[in-house]
Amino acid sequence: MDITGNTVFIPxxxxxxxxxxxxALRERxxxxxxxxxxxxLLEKIAAEHPGVGTVRIDTADAGSIQAAxxxxxARFPELNVLITMAGIMRTEDWHSPAxxxxxxxxxxTNVLGPIRLIxxxxxxxxTRPDAxxxxxxxxxxxxxxKVTPSYNASKAAIHMLSETLRLQLADTSVRVVELEPPSVQTDLLPGQADNEHAMPLDEYVAEVMGIIEARPDVAEIQVERVKFLRYAEARGDYEKVVAVLNASDPH
Structure with missing residues (x-):
């Protein structure tokens, strides 16, 4: 993905x-x-950032995706980048059916949403020469x-979906890139925005943009912080990583 000159939709x-x-992409x-x-929220963002387009979409609703x-x-026929960002993260206790x-x-939201968007x-x-x-x-x-089993499973599914789509679409102009965030200071879970174990949002996005600029053909966008988790099994320290992850509870 080139760092500039794109028309990008981010639900x-x-x-x-x-x-x-x-x-950050707009600035580039x-x-x-x-x-x-x-x-x-869409109206507020549009007012604060003139030139940013907005559309209402609920990625948990198949009809809303089609309409959006x-x-x-219709409004942006030059669209050549889709970033399937929408997702939710919830803690769950599987000791009972609740x-x-x-x-x-x-x-x-996290699996059917991206599939329907794609x-x-x-x-x-x-149809775009570089998408x-x-x-x-x-x-x-x-x-x-430990506390987010369905979220973990949904993101594992997205990883394998990305790997497979990259193979299927290799004969087209469409590249498949997987963004693999670590814990970042956002409101994805209550308290996460202030969690000292999470990566500051501005630092995360700056590093992501640097990776895209330096490596436009990258298949997996991995900031340094996420590699502790990403390569645990390959390094042979998976059990240790899982223990550390769940002891510190960075989310």
Whole structure:
């Protein structure tokens, strides 16, 4: 993915990593469209950042995705980058069936959401001479945080989906890039924005932008902090990493 000159749609960009990445891409000369469920937030962002496009979308709703895709493509026919940012993270206790609703919501948003988004845009992206689908997994796709089982599973699914789509779409103009965040200071979980174990948001996005600029053909965007989790099994210290992760509870 080139660092500039793109038209980018980021559903799930009204806060956190999504919004910070959207603004960083905008500063680098990209046309950026953000999506979210809350129209008041979208209006506020549009007012504060003139030129940023907005569209209402609920990625847990298949109909909303189809409507938003039609809107985005009608207004921004040069679209060549889709970043499937939208996601949720919840703690769950599987000692009783009370976890089920949360688990189903997580899988719907974090797995079905990106699948439906890709389905809505892939045909168009294949018509562009240089296109990118950026998925968003997590360091927790590679080492589990005990309190977020469905989130861990959803991000592991996104990792393998990304690996497979990269193979399938190799004969097209569409690149598949996987963004693999560590714990970042956002509101993804209560208290995470102030968690000293999490990476400051501005530092994270700055490092991501540096990676994209230095390595436009990168398949997995990994800041240094996430490699502790990402390569635990390859290093042979997986059990130690899992123990450290769950002792410090960085989320």
């Amino acid at each position: 799930g960009a009204t806060s956190g990593i999504g919004l910070a990445l959207a603004l 000369g990209n046309t950026v469209v953000i999506g979210g469920r809350r129209t008041d 895709a039609a809107d985005v493509l 976890f089920l609703e949360s688990a189903e919501d997580t899988i719907t 389905a809505a845009f892939v045909e168009h992206l294949r 990118t689908i950026m998925t968003v997994s997590s360091g927790l796709a590679f080492a589990p945080l």
